[in-house]
Amino acid sequence: MKKFADDLVLDGDRHIEQQQAISDKALRINLNKNIYGSFAEIGAGQETVRHFFRAGGSSRTIAKAMSAYDKSFSDAIYTVEDDKRYVTESRLIKMLSYETKLIEERISRNENPNRTFFSYANTVATIDFAKQFKGHGWVGIKFQTTPGEEYSEIVLHIQFKETDSKLQQETLGILGVNLIYGAFYQHHDPKKLINSLYDHLDKDQLEIDSINFSGPAFQGVDNRLMSLYLVKNGMTEAVMFGPNGLSLLPATTIYRKNVLALRGSFRPVTLVNTNMYKRSLNSFLEENNLTEDKTLVLFEITLSNLLHEGVLDEEDFLHRAELLCSLGHTVMISNFKEYYRMVEYLSQFTKEKIALTIGVSSLLNIFDEKYYTKLNGGILEALGKLFYKDLKIYLYPMKNEEGEIINSNNLKVALHIKDLYKYFKKAGKIVDIDYDEENLSILSREVLKQIQQREDGWEKMLPEGVASIIKNKELFGYKEKQKI
Template structure:
């Protein structure tokens, strides 16, 4: 980021100084794995004695375990470890400082647990960063917790970047908590996006519970270019992609899900069954990911956040894990999954999607064109589970045997088809093949009532009760 872009941005020193000069903000810094880089900024700014109760780094594992307890998985750079650090240090402040003596103090704990780049420079490093803090001494604590991945190739640079990020987080937590989207953007003040990646963030506590939906904050991470993909769980909280994907067999289902229909769910259920029947696919170590691309969200112009939330709520209500990505091409999805797992992968898609995969125009930016893309797409024994298409006028069914790709792509398609890379979903429900999300959405917008049989029952109830997709028919008794 150029210097001009920082002209109106407070310096890191001025941010730290403003915190230090606030006589009510008082707390602890606990930093493990990358030096004490955040608290260093506050010491250097001046006036730190009124802000810093304690600064510590329990680098020795035995000491760390003695202070915070032992993790079940014996790992240290985890969200669970960060949560224990935040709670432990806040509890100490509450126990050691008399509230009656300090009625206006706003207690906080800032913590990070980090692994920086290794000596071989093969492992770039990552970490968990968070703050537990008060903005009102009579209220419970708020929390902002995020996960970062380092992209710099030097440990000292990574440490410095982490210190800047930490200072931005503390400053934003106190002075931008009422504008969480701005708070998120300001985390990158004085940091280039190619230095560090934020791929998970969650807000919680009295200042956020009623105003922030963490799924929407996930969307901001991708929209702002802070990461390429984010995931959220059925409970609506953002989850670390590595936690979901690590050493798992992964089936991905891409769609608009606007709204999610019986066809989407039939494609998911039947494809997942085929996937689990594959050799070496352990059901206990397999996941299905529903993916929505940023380009899909922008299909009608700027991203409509309300529309995004409507889709997210429906998928979560069906118990699905959702990924938002900026991957237009399927091979990029596979490359992304490959960062976290070397197990089996599959893609569930409809006929039109597969035809698009064989369209050369999507690969002109690659020096090797479509062949390079297909090398990346299928190098891991990946399979496509193809859901058929029915012609609404003739009733003709299109599957892998009779779909038509561009004449130049015929031989390439045959190669993958007859090498078992494309598998037809054969036990589909023929009665629902005429359901299309865009037509269902139009019926909802028009106030019609014949769309209800096209969607899973639970989603119909949710759409009516919460008026999703501008549905005005709220008569739940008709569900």
């Protein structure tokens, strides 16, 4: 009983310290006479702005605080979304743009020559009454770092993990203060800013699964690298970005889509990767009578694949991302070492068809028990989760050292797993896809070695245009070798 009482006291002390620390941040902003802006919060009360009101001196900072909670009022102010939804990125962008325009119109620049304006907004849905949907939201800020300059912007998406609406509201308020504080005092270091979003918060309270930086304060910032940083630091397990390099929200991008996922190192992208992608996509569409507009192709790279001797090579990651984006692909970076975890993740957002395109060595890993020692059901549990909901694997063959082409028919798995493998093979869960035999000898690691040593002939092993990008942008060590 005494321990329980002591724990309550300790939790109370931590809460007081947390509130004081957040109040200190809000007060520092309030005392800065050059920071002035508006707050627009929808869906969870005015949880961020109340910290600024309580900190003192808020009249120096707050031009306006509002919550257009009623949908009709919200639509009248920000217009109606095409999809009739309210907790969306497009709604947040409209809120930020509208409030920024309003403050520029109503606050005289002549009378406030030294002020930097900002607009903070969030649109969220907290946990529902039945506690089946934990809630999520979009949070953002549009701000200036010097008076009169173009606005910079930070937009992020959050997933609530707590199971109490009041706690979620408090978490949102703290996050909002951290974001505003970071925008004005940490914009010069986006990684530090991202870390600071969790100041006085735990990762079991909140997940950040998408973030984009834009504007003059973030010139030179690559949002693909910022997305990677979220996964690296355990803020989310997977992120996505499109051909334009901007972060995508997985839940929205995958929603109601058929998904074909290809995992690889893509270091660099070769004709083998292109062949795997095109042949498996054709089979996926034809066998299931699907259309490309309802199908999403994901090029997935695991975090472990990006680690070199335990260290994340950011430059190497950006080189891979540059090539995949240049080919028009959508990329996912994940912390899923096992394939079944990736399939479970994708299944959260779509009930449509899911398929994987992999090589022979990856299929051998799937049927290797050593990867599932942490599961109570071992390999049986893993395969049950992997092939859940009619998942299919499209297998691309390999040529061994003897020149023999290995596919699903002559693949050798461990003897005690053989019958299990045959079961999935016979059930049509593992299907061989067409291939170009002349490409089977292409290995990414050998191509990379040739690029770095500037040997002849590597260009013809890559998709059209990729070699030029590598040379022009001096990717994968091409520049370093050229200087020798």
